[in-house]
Amino acid sequence: MNMDTRSWERRYCIVQRPLLILYKGERDPVPRWVLNLSHTKISLTKPRANDKLGVFRLAKGNNIYYLQGNSAEDINSWLHAMNPLLAGTMRSQRSSQIVES
Numbered sequence: 001m002n003m004d005t006r007s008w009e010r011r012y013c014i015v016q017r018p019l020l021i022l023y024k025g026e027r028d029p030v031p032r033w034v035l036n037l038s039h040t041k042i043s044l045t046k047p048r049a050n051d052k053l054g055v056f057r058l059a060k061g062n063n064i065y066y067l068q069g070n071s072a073e074d075i076n077s078w079l080h081a082m083n084p085l086l087a088g089t090m091r092s093q094r095s096s097q098i099v100e101s
Contacts, residue, residue, distance in 0.1 A: 019035065019036060
């Protein structure tokens with residue numbers, strides 16, 4: 001999410017653990033941003049009224065980045081690629097919340 005305009009910008013990302021590499025587009029030859037995931041806190045956020053899906057947040061120091069997938073399955077795939085243990089824990093927590101409801 002672009003925090004200046006408060007709007008989503010589509011970007012092309014690749015996870016090569018422990019790195020998340022962001023490009024402007026699929027054919028962009030130059031990485032625009034690289035984040036070391038081993039020093040980053042990853043968490044799911046509650047969707048806002050205008051968000052179609054859940055959003056996940058990457059926090060490193062004072063920098064916070066928001067990402068949104070194209071589907072719930074897409075979000076799970078991204079979380080699993082970035083941190084498999086965390087993705088499994090989050091999936092278990094969501095399943096138990098659904099059972100308890």
